[in-house]
Amino acid sequence: MQAQKVQTQKLDVAGMAVAAATHRDTASTASARSVAGAGIRVEIFDSMAPLEAEWRALEQDDLASLHQSYDWCTAWTETFRHPLAIVHGSFNGRTAFILPLEIIRTQGVRRAEFIGTRHSNINTGLFSAEYLETADNVLSASQQAEIAQALRGKADLMVLRNVPLDWRGRESPLASMPAVENQNHAFQLPFLGTFEATLKQVNAKRRRKKFKHQTRILNEKGGYEYVIAAPDQRDTLLDLFFRQKAVRFETAGLPDVFHDAPTQTALHRLLALRDDGQSYAALEMHALRLKGEHEGHIPAVAALSRKSDHVICQFASIDEALVPEASPGELLFWLMIERLHREGVALFDFGIGDQGYKRSWCPMETTQHDLILPISRIGHMAAFAQRGVTRAKTAIKANPRLYGFIQRLRARQGGSDASAEEAEKD
Structure with missing residues (x-):
């Protein structure tokens, strides 16, 4: 989406009657x-x-x-x-x-x-x-x-x-x-009439080939399951995200914006906020969990928010200790998007911050x-x-070039040569 010029405009409501002053209890x-x-x-x-x-x-x-x-x-x-x-x-x-x-x-x-x-x-x-x-x-x-x-x-x-x-x-x-x-x-993926039509916006053939490659790798190691956290699992998954993200921030040489206790407390509170249907969820935890030789290991976590037909990925994390070759974070996004496509969502929002995986999924930039x-x-x-x-x-x-240099400098100061792609928005 192209940036628009800001113009000062006036709202002509001179004909509206001024509301009479009323006393509020407050x-x-x-x-x-x-x-x-x-x-x-x-x-x-x-x-x-x-x-x-x-x-x-x-x-x-x-x-x-x-x-x-x-x-x-x-x-x-x-x-x-x-x-x-x-x-x-x-x-x-x-x-x-x-x-x-x-x-x-x-x-x-x-x-x-x-x-x-x-x-x-x-x-x-x-x-x-x-x-x-x-x-x-x-x-x-x-x-x-x-x-x-x-x-x-x-x-x-x-x-x-x-x-x-x-x-x-x-x-x-x-x-x-x-x-x-x-x-x-910010980067978004609009949902079209069918899942296939949606994928065509971002090279459906390449996407499906990558998905098959990822699933084949994980199936050879015993398989995986896509988890949408039940009420008694939400807090545990959120805490896992905090641990995984702390490692990623340290590796990238960035401050951990989720580290302080009040932020973590507020995010935990959001987990309980949802309606009885599917139109509102303040924070919903999703994860990829391995089976077989790595039974129970969770290499990718994401938190989604939903309001009506708009879903936002608020944050996500990965653990590269196991199966990094399967790109578990990318696989989790496929599974979430595929599911949401069946549930009346019109727009999947990857949120703010320019990263390669977002551009690979999103034809829309805001x-x-x-x-x-x-x-x-x-x-x-x-x-x-x-x-x-x-x-x-x-x-x-x-x-x-300049941004990449600054991110690499940050990474070196953090004691690592992590790529700029791993850095979060600042």
């Missing part, structure tokens, strides 16, 4: 301001509970990111306990949008970011159908200014990371905000942006620095 924990002449009322809440009903209604939109769902955000907020600044916009007394933000302080700068953004693959915010159907359906300059004013004293700048300006045919209402291209793109709204004087300086760092990273990643 008024003491929310600051409210009205957008003069625009009909939008902006409130900042420091807790999630008062907005639960409206929040759960907005997240039903199929194109709203799972990472902004109420349950997903609850798992992170109750674990990390960062101060919250939930942006709530309404007109005529009806919810127009919710931006679930938390305040992260780094180097003396307070950033209002999407909750749990460090471990999210796509962020969209939450918008009502009524708001999306308005003439321009974007945040106007006056509304952005009002959000900044409402956040004053709570944050120095608002940074919304990993936002696609266009997602599955819909322009983001956030596309009018000042933006810089994120250094990491450019994401970081949206930056300065609030305080310090925030203006931090925003300038933020844009500079992000643009530098983007330029480096656009230069394969």
Whole structure:
């Protein structure tokens, strides 16, 4: 997907009646301001509970990111306990949008970011159908200014990371905000009418040949089974992922972003979040388990999230101690994709981070942006620095030779000559 130019547009809602101010039970924990002449009322809440009903209604939109769902955000907020600044916009007394933000302080700068953004693959915010159907359906300059004013004293700048300006045919209402291209793109495999048609997007003949080669190697060693973790297996598989990934990070000379206890706790909490059907699963563990001479060994693990017809591979790991020649991680992806194709999924998302195995599976590449709204004087300086760092990273990643050199340097500093392909997004 090609990057789009960001243009500032205004939402003409002057004809909408300004909603009458009403008293909420939580008024003491929310600051409210009205957008003069625009009909939008902006409130900042420091807790999630008062907005639960409206929040759960907005997240039903199929194109709203799972990472902004109420349950997903609850798992992170109750674990990390960062101060919250939930942006709530309404007109005529009806919810127009919710931006679930938390305040992260780094180097003396307070950033209002999407909750749990460090471990999210796509962020969209939450918008009502009524708001999306308005003439321009974007945040106007006056509304952005009002959000900044409402956040004053709570944050120095608002940074919304990993936002696609266009997602599955819909322009983001956030596309009018000042933006810089994120250094990491995301990669997707659209599902077509049949599994064979889907494979033809990525060279079906080569894919099937590789699959047969992988299965022949493993069958000669006693076989394998594809595991979708039952409730009593989920935590064990997630812990195995943490161990496997720690080894991979160390080998690649990269910091382990899953190492800290709060992150692991939040991810364990997500395992229990799912509906009774197949339309929502916050985190579902999948694995390849060997039989025969390597009975019980698990050489590949992956965690999937599902919201409606969109499935995201949140993370995956491999153990090359045994059968590396069978490419167990690639085989696990085949098995997951083949199964999901039968279950009404429309898009399999490999998430952000440019890696060879993703490109081999994905005909679709999505450019994401970081949206930056300065609030305080310090925030203006931090925003300038933020844009500079992000643009530098983007330029480096656009230069394969330079990026490869830096990754090899990282690996050597980590005490290994691991290839750049093993490095994760940064």
